[in-house]
Amino acid sequence: xxxxxxxVGRDITSGKRDFIYAYIMIVPFVMALVLKxxxxxxxxxxxxxxxxxxxxxxxxxxxxxFAKVKEFETVQDIRVxxxxxxxxxxxxxxxxxxxxxxQNNESEGSYDFLELIVNxxxxxxxxxxxxxxxxxxxxxxxxxxxxxxxxxIIFTTxxxxxxxxxxxxxxxxxxxxxxxxxxxxxxxxxIIGKSILGLTIPIVGIFGILLIxxxxxxxxxxxxxxxxxxxxxxMIIGFVIGIMNDEPISAIASMKMIFIPVMGSVxxxxxxxxxxxxxxxxxxxYWAYEAMNSIILNEATWPMIFKNCSIIIFITVxxxxxxxxxxxxxxx
Amino acid sequence: MIKVKGLYHSYSNxxxxxxxxxxxxxxxxxxxxFLGPSGAGKSTTQGxxxxxxxxxxxxxxxxxxxxxxxxxxxxxxIGVSFEQSNVYDxxxxxxxxxxxxxxxxxxxxxxxxxxxxVGLDHVANKKAGEFSKGMKHRLxxxxxxxxxxxxxFLDEPTTGLDPAIASEIKEIIKKEKEKGVTIFLTTHNMYxxxxxxxxxxxxxxxxxxxxxxxxxxxxKYGKKLVEVEHFENDILKKESLSLIxxxxxxxxxxxxxxxxxxxxxxxxxxxxxxxxxxxxxxxx
Ligand SMILES: Nc1ncnc2c1ncn2[C@@H]1O[C@H](COP(=O)(O)OP(=O)(O)OP(=O)(O)O)[C@@H](O)[C@H]1O
Ligand SMILES: [Mg+2]
Numbered sequence: 201x202x203x204x205x206x207x208v209g210r211d212i213t214s215g216k217r218d219f220i221y222a223y224i225m226i227v228p229f230v231m232a233l234v235l236k237x238x239x240x241x242x243x244x245x246x247x248x249x250x251x252x253x254x255x256x257x258x259x260x261x262x263x264x265x266f267a268k269v270k271e272f273e274t275v276q277d278i279r280v281x282x283x284x285x286x287x288x289x290x291x292x293x294x295x296x297x298x299x300x301x302x303q304n305n306e307s308e309g310s311y312d313f314l315e316l317i318v319n320x321x322x323x324x325x326x327x328x329x330x331x332x333x334x335x336x337x338x339x340x341x342x343x344x345x346x347x348x349x350x351x352x353i354i355f356t357t358x359x360x361x362x363x364x365x366x367x368x369x370x371x372x373x374x375x376x377x378x379x380x381x382x383x384x385x386x387x388x389x390x391i392i393g394k395s396i397l398g399l400t401i402p403i404v405g406i407f408g409i410l411l412i413x414x415x416x417x418x419x420x421x422x423x424x425x426x427x428x429x430x431x432x433x434x435m436i437i438g439f440v441i442g443i444m445n446d447e448p449i450s451a452i453a454s455m456k457m458i459f460i461p462v463m464g465s466v467x468x469x470x471x472x473x474x475x476x477x478x479x480x481x482x483x484x485x486y487w488a489y490e491a492m493n494s495i496i497l498n499e500a501t502w503p504m505i506f507k508n509c510s511i512i513i514f515i516t517v518x519x520x521x522x523x524x525x526x527x528x529x530x531x532x
Numbered sequence: 533m534i535k536v537k538g539l540y541h542s543y544s545n546x547x548x549x550x551x552x553x554x555x556x557x558x559x560x561x562x563x564x565x566f567l568g569p570s571g572a573g574k575s576t577t578q579g580x581x582x583x584x585x586x587x588x589x590x591x592x593x594x595x596x597x598x599x600x601x602x603x604x605x606x607x608x609x610i611g612v613s614f615e616q617s618n619v620y621d622x623x624x625x626x627x628x629x630x631x632x633x634x635x636x637x638x639x640x641x642x643x644x645x646x647x648x649x650v651g652l653d654h655v656a657n658k659k660a661g662e663f664s665k666g667m668k669h670r671l672x673x674x675x676x677x678x679x680x681x682x683x684x685f686l687d688e689p690t691t692g693l694d695p696a697i698a699s700e701i702k703e704i705i706k707k708e709k710e711k712g713v714t715i716f717l718t719t720h721n722m723y724x725x726x727x728x729x730x731x732x733x734x735x736x737x738x739x740x741x742x743x744x745x746x747x748x749x750x751x752k753y754g755k756k757l758v759e760v761e762h763f764e765n766d767i768l769k770k771e772s773l774s775l776i777x778x779x780x781x782x783x784x785x786x787x788x789x790x791x792x793x794x795x796x797x798x799x800x801x802x803x804x805x806x807x808x809x810x811x812x813x814x815x816x
Contacts, residue, residue, distance in 0.1 A: 205634075206631055209631070209634075210620070210623070210627075213622075213623060213631075214620060214623060217622045370620075370622075374620060374621060375614070376618050376619065378584055378612075378614065378618060379612070379618055379632065379672075379675065380635065381583070381584055382582050382583065382584060382607060382610065382612040383635040383636065384604040384605075384607040384636055385635045386604065532584065532586070
C-alpha cells in the first residue's frame with residue numbers, strides 16, 4: 201500500500217510539471233462548457249414564449265401558468281428573440297389561428313408542449329393541471345445534449361488512459377522502470393499505482409461534465425458505478441499501448457489508432473439499427489455508451505447497469521489475461 | 533553471498549551468448565570486480581544477477597534467494613547502480629531519492645545525507661533533467677545505497693566522471709566495504725579494479741578467463757615482465773614481454789639476437805598488461 205501511494209504521489213508530482221497532464225485534465229471541462237453554451241437551454245423547467253403585446257390577455261395569463269412569457273412589440277422582434285441559440289418559441293395570432301415561430305433548434309418537446317397548451321386553451325380545456333412541472337424526465341433530451349455529453353464522457357475515459365500511457369512511456373524512456381524492478385515494489389503494485397490517476401481522473405471528469413452540462417434528477421450512484429467500470433477501459437488502453445511502445449511518438453500514433461474503435465463503437469451505438477448492435481458487443485465502449493445513455497435519459501435500471509459494467513470489467517480482465525505475458529515482458 | 537553456476541545468457545534466445553558458462557562465488561564482505569572491455573558481457577551478467585534480465589540457463593542465488601523467483605525480501609537487501617543513469621527528469625534530486633526510499637521496507641538513509649556525500653546537496657531541489665551527465669550518474673549511484681544494501685551491484689561506478697569525483701566515489705565504496713558490504717562491481721578501468729577489488733574476474737566475449745586477486749595476478753605475471761625498446765628496420769619499437777610465456781620468451785630471444793636494443797628493463801606489470809597477456813585483447 202505504502203509503495204502504491206508512493207508511485208501515485210510520484211505521478212502527481214511529475215504530472216504537475218507537465219502541461220500535457222494539465223491539458224488532459226482541463227479539456228473535458230472546457231468541452232463541457234462549450235457544449236453547454238451551444239445546447240439550447242432545454243433544462244430550464246419552463247418554456248420561454250415570446251408573444252406580441254397585442255395578444256389577448258387571457259391567453260397570456262394562461263400561458264404564464266406553464267411558461268415564461270415575454271411580450272414584444274413587433275413580429276420582427278419576436279423573430280429576433282427566437283433566433284437566438286436558446287430555447288425560445290414565438291407565438292403569434294394570425295386570422296384567429298395561432299402560429300408557433302420556432303428556429304428548429306428548440307427541443308421537440310417544447311414545441312409539442314406549446315402546441316398542447318394553445319390547443320387546450322382554444323378548446324377551453326381548463327382541466328390542464330396547473331402545477332405541471334416539466335423536467336427532463338419523460339422528455340427526449342436534445343440530441344446535442346444527450347449524445348454530446350455521452351461522447352465527451354467516453355473521451356474523458358480515453359484521456360485517462362492517455363495519462364497511464366504517458367507515465368508508462370516516461371518510465372520506459374528514462375529506464376527508471378529498471379530501478380523500480382530492483383526495488384521491493386512488485387509488478388502488481390506498480391500496475392495498480394500507475395493506474396490510480398488514470399482511474400480517478402476520468403471519474404472526476406465525468407462528474408464534472410454531467411454537472412456542468414446539467415442533468416437534473418439522474419442517478420449519480422449509477423453514474424459512479426459506470427464511471428468506475430469505464431475507467432477500467434482507460435486502464436486497458438494505457439497499459440496495452442504503453443507496453444507496446446517505448447517512446448512517445450509511436451505511443452501517440454497508437455493512441456490515435458485507438459480513437460477509431462472508440463469512435464466506431466460510439467457512433468455505431470448512436471446510429472446503427474438494433475439489428476446491427478451485436479457487431480459492437482466486443483467493444484467496452486459500446487456497453488459504456490449504452491449504460492451512460494440510459495442513465496442520462498433516466499431510463500437506467502440497476503440490473504442493466506450491473507450487466508453492462510460486468511461486461512466491461514469482463515472484457516478488461518480478458519484483455520489483461522490475454523496480454524499477461526506481454527505486459528510482464530514489457531515491464532522488464 | 534552471491535553464487536553463480538553455469539550461467540548463460542543470450543539476448544536473442546539462441547546460441548549467440550552474451551555470457552557463457554559463468555561460474556563464481558562472492559563471499560560476504562568481498563569486493564568482486566568484473567573487468568573486461570566494452571561488450572564483454574559485464575552489464576549482462578549484472579542484469580541477470582539483479583533479476584532485470586530473465587535467467588535462461590544456470591543457477592544464481594543472491595543472499596540465499598534463488599533469482600528465478602526473486603522475493604521482496606531480497607530486493608530489500610540489495611542495491612543496484614546502473615551504467616546509464618536512470619532518474620526521473622521531472623523530479624528534483626531530493627524527490628528522486630525520497631520517492632525511491634518509500635519503496636523499501638527496511639530502514640533507509642536520509643536523502644539529504646546521501647546528497648551531501650557526493651556533493652549534490654546544493655542542487656537538491658533542482659530537477660534532475662537539468663543535471664549534467666556526471667551529476668545524474670552520482671544521483672543514480674547514491675540512490676543505490678539508500679536502503680543500506682548488504683549486497684551492492686555497481687555497473688561502471690566511476691566511468692565518465694571527472695577524476696576528483698571518481699576518487700570520491702571510490703572512497704565511498706571503500707567505506708561501505710569496511711562496513712562489510714558485499715560488492716559486485718563492473719569496470720573496464722583496471723586502476724579501479726586494482727584499487728577496490730579483492731578479486732577480479734577477467735571477462736571477454738562473455739567468457740570468464742580467470743579469477744584471482746590483483747596481488748596474485750601481479751605476482752604471477754607481473755614480476756617477470758621485460759620492457760624493451762629496440763630498432764627494427766630503423767623504426768624504434770617498444771614491447772612488453774613476459775618471461776614465462778614461451779611465445780614472449782622466443783620473441784625476446786630474437787630481439788637480443790638482432791642486437792638493436794636501446795633500453796631494456798624489468799618492470800611490474802599493470803593489470804592492463806596482465807589482461808592483455810591473459811586474454812590477448814585490450815581493455816578498451
Ligand atoms: N539489450 C540488448 N539486446 C541485444 N544485445 C545486447 C543488449 N545489451 C547488450 N547486448 C550485447 O551483449 C553483449 C554484452 O553486452 P554488455 O552490455 O553486457 O557488455 P559490457 O561488458 O557491459 O560492455 P560496456 O563496458 O560497454 O558496458 C554485447 O555484444 C552487446 O552487443
Ligand atoms: Mg556495461
